[in-house]
Amino acid sequence: MGQGEERRWPPGPRGHRLTGNTRAYEADRIGFLRRSHREYGDVFSYDEHTLFVIDPELAHEALIRTGDTFVTELAPFDMRRDTNRAAEHATSWMPERRSAWPGLNRTAAATTDERTVAILDAVITDGAGQDVDVLTTMRTLTARTIAEYCFGADHAGVAELLHETVRATQAFAEASREFPAWLPLPRHRRYFRTYRRLTATLTGLVRERRASPSGRSRDDLLGFLLAGEPAPSVDTVVSTLHSVLLGGHGVPAAALTSLVWELARRPRLVHDLRDEADGAQAGGTPLADAVVRETLRLYPPAWLMTRTAATATTLGAWSLGPGDDVLLNPYLIHRDPRWWPRPDEFDPTRWLAGQAAPGPAYLPFGAGPRVCLGATLTMRQLTLTTSWLARRFTVESPNAESVTLEFVDRLAPAHLRARFLPVESARRNSG
Numbered sequence: 001m002g003q004g005e006e007r008r009w010p011p012g013p014r015g016h017r018l019t020g021n022t023r024a025y026e027a028d029r030i031g032f033l034r035r036s037h038r039e040y041g042d043v044f045s046y047d048e049h050t051l052f053v054i055d056p057e058l059a060h061e062a063l064i065r066t067g068d069t070f071v072t073e074l075a076p077f078d079m080r081r082d083t084n085r086a087a088e089h090a091t092s093w094m095p096e097r098r099s100a101w102p103g104l105n106r107t108a109a110a111t112t113d114e115r116t117v118a119i120l121d122a123v124i125t126d127g128a129g130q131d132v133d134v135l136t137t138m139r140t141l142t143a144r145t146i147a148e149y150c151f152g153a154d155h156a157g158v159a160e161l162l163h164e165t166v167r168a169t170q171a172f173a174e175a176s177r178e179f180p181a182w183l184p185l186p187r188h189r190r191y192f193r194t195y196r197r198l199t200a201t202l203t204g205l206v207r208e209r210r211a212s213p214s215g216r217s218r219d220d221l222l223g224f225l226l227a228g229e230p231a232p233s234v235d236t237v238v239s240t241l242h243s244v245l246l247g248g249h250g251v252p253a254a255a256l257t258s259l260v261w262e263l264a265r266r267p268r269l270v271h272d273l274r275d276e277a278d279g280a281q282a283g284g285t286p287l288a289d290a291v292v293r294e295t296l297r298l299y300p301p302a303w304l305m306t307r308t309a310a311t312a313t314t315l316g317a318w319s320l321g322p323g324d325d326v327l328l329n330p331y332l333i334h335r336d337p338r339w340w341p342r343p344d345e346f347d348p349t350r351w352l353a354g355q356a357a358p359g360p361a362y363l364p365f366g367a368g369p370r371v372c373l374g375a376t377l378t379m380r381q382l383t384l385t386t387s388w389l390a391r392r393f394t395v396e397s398p399n400a401e402s403v404t405l406e407f408v409d410r411l412a413p414a415h416l417r418a419r420f421l422p423v424e425s426a427r428r429n430s431g
């Protein structure tokens with residue numbers, strides 16, 4: 001923005017004189033955003049440094065310009081807007097990201113089916129018939145899956161630490177107001193303690209493996225990273241594993257919980273999925289794939305993504321200053337009738353017969369240089385899980401009709417409970 005030029009900032013709800021929009025947003029996050037979208041359009045302001053973007057093209061633009069004029073990670077839970085530190089972190093992350101990618105691509109993902117099924121058996125089959133909290137069960141599942149993907153059988157303790165990290169971050173995720181990290185709040189101490197324990201455990205595992213003669217040839221992500229040329233430092237490997245473990249745990253668990261919510265309410269669909277899985281040959285499982293895509297459309301776990309302007313810049317018609325936040329909302333984009341017919345309806349058939357997503361209006365994995373690193377792996381694992389569940393179980397839920405979506409850190413139905421009934425015993429009961 002040149003000198004003397006007026007700052008172009010979108011309109012938005014004015015909110016309370018002292019507390020702005022915080023209260024209205026906290027009372028009903030998605031209701032507030034829907035109302036503001038209706039009233040002010042695809043880009044609206046929340047306060048004088050934060051705007052929301054519901055326009056798919058502009059959301060993509062912000063994602064694609066990440067690393068250039070926008071940054072993604074600021075110091076966790078810190079109000080000091082250290083965009084320089086974030087930019088430095090991003091610069092060091094990009095080579096790490098590139099080195100990890102082949103360890104997570106299609107070929108690597110294709111080797112994980114057997115392990116995924118063994119973990120499903122251990123977590124779901126062993127608890128079959130019991131009434132469980134679905135999100136907790138799915139977190140157990142995804143923590144084991146990603147820990148094994150990274151470390152093979154030596155993941156002792158990592159899955160439990162991932163659980164603890166999610167619990168420690170929960171308090172922050174539920175509060176939209178952040179507090180400086182130096183405030184000695186119990187929740188800050190707990191978070192940093194857990195973070196240090198996870199880092200220490202990962203460092204121990206990496207060092208141990210590096211010292212072992214066969215460490216580099218092991219068939220897991222750690223073996224792959226250690227075999228890189230030139231040999232990466234321990235810190236680099238730890239930081240890559242940290243990102244993969246944290247990205248690969250809570251988010252897919254939220255997606256699986258939404259998936260189970262749909263399965264519990266749609267016995268007919270489970271039946272069709274079972275037929276498909278029973279007869280699955282080389283043609284794969286297109287219905288299971290469509291069910292996963294549709295679940296991620298209606299319930300994108302990363303329902304809100306943040307970007308911060310690193311320098312003075314523009315986005316569409318609007319001027320941003322350094323430190324201004326842009327909040328992108330896949331949830332509302334995925335439910336916009338301009339891009340999706342019958343947007344609130346769960347209809348996997350919209351993905352069948354080669355129908356593609358309407359371009360930028362589908363972004364469950366983000367886009368641009370920081371697009372999800374685990375997208376290929378997770379699509380494969382979620383699709384396999386969908387077929388596996390439908391083939392072996394009937395899903396019953398005592399509260400599927402009454403639970404509602406919770407728009408906190410990750411979008412998922414709150415407190416969903418379910419029982420996975422083995423198909424054979426369900427058949428016996430109905431016969």
Ligand code: HEM
Pocket residue numbers: 072097104146243244245247248249251252255296300301302305306363364365366367369370371372373374375377378
């Ligand atoms: C349903 C499953 C998943 C969904 C919906 C999902 C979604 C996303 C999204 C939206 C982002 C970008 C966030 C942003 O730009 O602000 C992201 C980043 C990331 N995801 Fe995923 N993710 C999933 C599973 C996974 C899995 C299984 C892994 C690990 C294998 C993973 C690893 C990562 C990593 C490392 C990043 C950070 C990439 C970077 O900043 O360069 N994700 N994910």
